[in-house]
Amino acid sequence: xxxxxxxxxxxxxxxxxxxxxxxxxxxxxxxxxxxxxxxxxxxxxxxxxxxxxxxxxxxxxxxxxxxx
Amino acid sequence: xxxxxxxxxxxxxxxxxxxxxxxxxxxxxxxxxxxxxxxxxxxxxxxxxxxxxxxxxxxxxxxxxxxxxxxxxxxxxxxxxxxxxxxxxxxxxxxxxxxxxxxxxxxxxxxxxxxxxxxxxxxxxxxxxxxxxxxxxxxxxxxxxxxxxxxxxxxxxxxxxxxxxxxxxxxxxxxxxxxxxxxxxxxxxxxxxxxxxxxxxxxxxxxxxxxxxxxxxxxxxxxxxxxxxxxxxxxxxxxxxxxxxxxxxxx
Numbered sequence: 001x002x003x004x005x006x007x008x009x010x011x012x013x014x015x016x017x018x019x020x021x022x023x024x025x026x027x028x029x030x031x032x033x034x035x036x037x038x039x040x041x042x043x044x045x046x047x048x049x050x051x052x053x054x055x056x057x058x059x060x061x062x063x064x065x066x067x068x
Numbered sequence: 069x070x071x072x073x074x075x076x077x078x079x080x081x082x083x084x085x086x087x088x089x090x091x092x093x094x095x096x097x098x099x100x101x102x103x104x105x106x107x108x109x110x111x112x113x114x115x116x117x118x119x120x121x122x123x124x125x126x127x128x129x130x131x132x133x134x135x136x137x138x139x140x141x142x143x144x145x146x147x148x149x150x151x152x153x154x155x156x157x158x159x160x161x162x163x164x165x166x167x168x169x170x171x172x173x174x175x176x177x178x179x180x181x182x183x184x185x186x187x188x189x190x191x192x193x194x195x196x197x198x199x200x201x202x203x204x205x206x207x208x209x210x211x212x213x214x215x216x217x218x219x220x221x222x223x224x225x226x227x228x229x230x231x232x233x234x235x236x237x238x239x240x241x242x243x244x245x246x247x248x249x250x251x252x253x254x255x256x257x258x259x260x261x262x263x264x265x266x267x268x269x270x271x272x273x274x275x276x277x278x279x280x281x282x283x284x285x286x287x288x289x290x291x292x293x294x295x296x297x298x299x300x301x302x303x304x305x306x307x308x309x310x311x312x313x314x315x316x317x318x319x
Contacts, residue, residue, distance in 0.1 A: 015150035
């Protein structure tokens with residue numbers, strides 16, 4: 001059964017390497033979902049809004065990791 | 069999203085490149101098993117794992133059809149973003165020299181040393197070689213299954229192109245493995261991971277948004293636009309890292 005745990009760990013590792021990156025992405029997606037559902041921003045800007053947040057998260061996390 | 073040629077080529081490409089990375093890693097261990105323990109155990113272990121994975125795909129594929137498409141897009145879009153941004157971050161850090169590159173030749177040496185220490189199979193069936201080959205094929209193959217399903221389940225008619233991309237990758241890696249008979253150390257793994265990270269992040273953002281009901285500017289054209297945005301962002305990160313990192317680690 002040890003190999004099953006290894007496969008499970010590998011699968012989880014596909015999505016989660018740096019826990020802070022994974023948590024911030026999930027939080028951003030939840031926030032973006034809320035903003036879209038409540039129509040807080042115009043519909044034409046919702047897609048760019050979602051993408052902009054992901055770009056900022058990626059850049060911040062990558063540069064922070066590089067400084068460590 | 070209607071499935072035009074424009075949405076099919078990134079599907080095939082992303083599946084092909086991501087699967088190539090995983091198959092190359094599996095090939096390294098299978099070659100090590102075959103070289104040290106013999107090919108019977110190595111190939112039967114890999115074959116058994118492929119059968120198990122085929123059963124999994126046959127079970128999971130139809131199950132996804134009964135879930136509402138928007139729910140599938142939100143869930144898989146989120147998973148693809150976690151996967152894609154993680155690979156993109158690692159590729160950027162490797163490209164900038166912050167973390168060392170993956171070395172298939174070193175992995176091969178490590179695996180052969182480990183297998184030599186496991187004792188001889190004698191005249192009977194080599195269970196050690198079978199288990200090692202089965203395990204690596206299951207691990208890397210399960211990742212390929214996820215990639216294919218994630219990429220293929222985002223829209224109607226995308227599963228087949230995603231499967232074709234993975235099948236082409238498998239055929240290519242097997243052909244190269246048979247031809248060179250040693251680990252594919254020359255495969256530019258980090259470049260592949262960079263491209264796959266960009267494609268999966270773009271697909272993930274697009275499908276997550278579609279699942280939420282977002283109307284993307286340009287509709288399907290948003291996918292190539294997102295590819296450009298994520299690629300430029302990652303390239304900018306590679307350029308910015310030397311200015312922010314205290315010290316670079318040479319691979």
